[in-house]
Amino acid sequence: MLNRIIDRVLDRVLGLPVTDGPAPEVTKGLRIPMSDGVHLLADRYAPAGLRSGPVVLIRTPYGRTGPMAKLFGDTFARHGLQVVLQSTRGTFGSEGEFRPFHLEREDGIATAEWLREQPWCDGRLGTAGASYLGHTQWALGPYLDPPLAAMCLGVTASEFTTVFYPGGVLAADNMVSWSSLIGTQEEPLAGLPNPLQTRRTRRAMAHLPLSGADVAAIGRPVQFLQDVTEHAEPDDDYWAMSDHSAEVAGLSVPVTMSTGWYDLFLRRQLRDFRILQDAGRAPRITIGPWAHSDPGGMRAMVQDQIGFLTAQFTGNRTGLHRSPVRIFLQQSGTWLDFDRWPPPATGTPAHLRPVGGLGEAVSGDTAPTPFTYDPADPTPAVGGPLLTGKTKQRDNSEVEARDDVLVFTGEPLAADLDVIGEVAATVFVRTELGHADVYVRLCDVDSGGVSRNVTDGILRLRPDAPEVGADGVVRAEVELDPTAYRFRRGHRLRVQVAGGAFPRFARNHGTGDAVASAVAGKPNRFEVFHDEARPSRITLPVFTP
Known part of the structure; x- marks a missing residue:
């Protein structure tokens, strides 16, 4: 009785139909052989009375008990889906050594082939899960023959390397x-x-x-x-085994995705989505006001994945009748539907101006604005897309008061401004040491003067990349995370420029020493240019309904 009450409460919390049928049938400790003789452990959750049917494979390094079992095993099975929850190599009883990202393709294929030989599997396979559980899907989906029936990809991407080293920074x-x-x-x-x-x-x-x-x-x-x-150094191909991005365009498997505006995989996941769309596929994506582990994002993901898998396996596509792109417009309280990502928008530059200004017009011949970054006292990070800690939007007042952060602020907006799409910055900068990072953040300053981060990005500079001009000035093209955000009337846009955001990004020592061994550092003087010849700016995708 207690389990039945817990199930009903969980269904309501997750926004799922409340189930009243018998409990799923659970088989623990399946030993699945890999190609090298190692055995991985898995648990099977089947709807009561099921003899044979499709299987949802979920491969995880985080164990097969507790919340993982309840959410992806019991809940999926209570809603009609047969699930096999497998511990990846070297975790929670599975044999071998856990080396993240190394053998997921080989182990995934061996597991899928074994499942298709079982009498309780009718040959149809789907995958589900989030984060690393999404990586295990990308390591399998493009390579399996016959292909999967569906892939459900929450807060994940086809490659993780650019998430390890965004802009070349650890x-x-x-x-x-x-x-x-x-x-x-x-x-x-x-x-x-x-x-x-x-x-x-x-x-x-x-x-x-x-x-x-x-x-x-x-x-x-x-x-x-x-x-x-x-x-972590450029051109190191160590992580090639984990990069499945070259296979995205050829993927024919039906795909659903979910993520949040403050998720660390957002930029790369939207790139996967665009590649699939451009290849003529029909993926769908949901993006909400969430960070990586937000309960709201988990709730939406479970609804999305159970509904999508049920539709693919039963042939009842009623639940799939929605727009391919569903996004939450932050600060508006509304969801928007689009046919494609990004939606049509007008690229609008906001130029950095002398004395901390920000506007459409380019400044005349003005002197650059200097600051000094000191790795012994690295510029701190505030909020943003983190795995743990204080994520999402935060008050940036303290960091903006520092001498090593340049702040450029626009005039109060005369009307609401909707920014939806991909954001980029061009910063013309000269550094004393050559080895440096350029960090750019877009903020929303409310009528009370509180500055909150919206999106940001970073780029590592080296003496030979990007190309240095004869005057020592580098044109730094900084990619910021995509966003959908309404800047309200009376608010102001603000752009920060700094030499880092620590500890979110590893400090730049200014020496060129490898990140694994660097200890000593040197203060580094920056000059940011904002004149007609070198118009530093941020380009915003302004959306007009």
């Missing part, structure tokens, strides 16, 4: 956080809140060299952090 906060998580997840009580461990992990992000942050955080090495710090 995403230190996310990488150390995840390393700490996977390094401790099989310890007793690991699933419970641990403020002490959280503080240790956050302190470890400042450890030098950064390759030692794992030991600083949890007291022992984590191979993933060693890999991600040691292979």
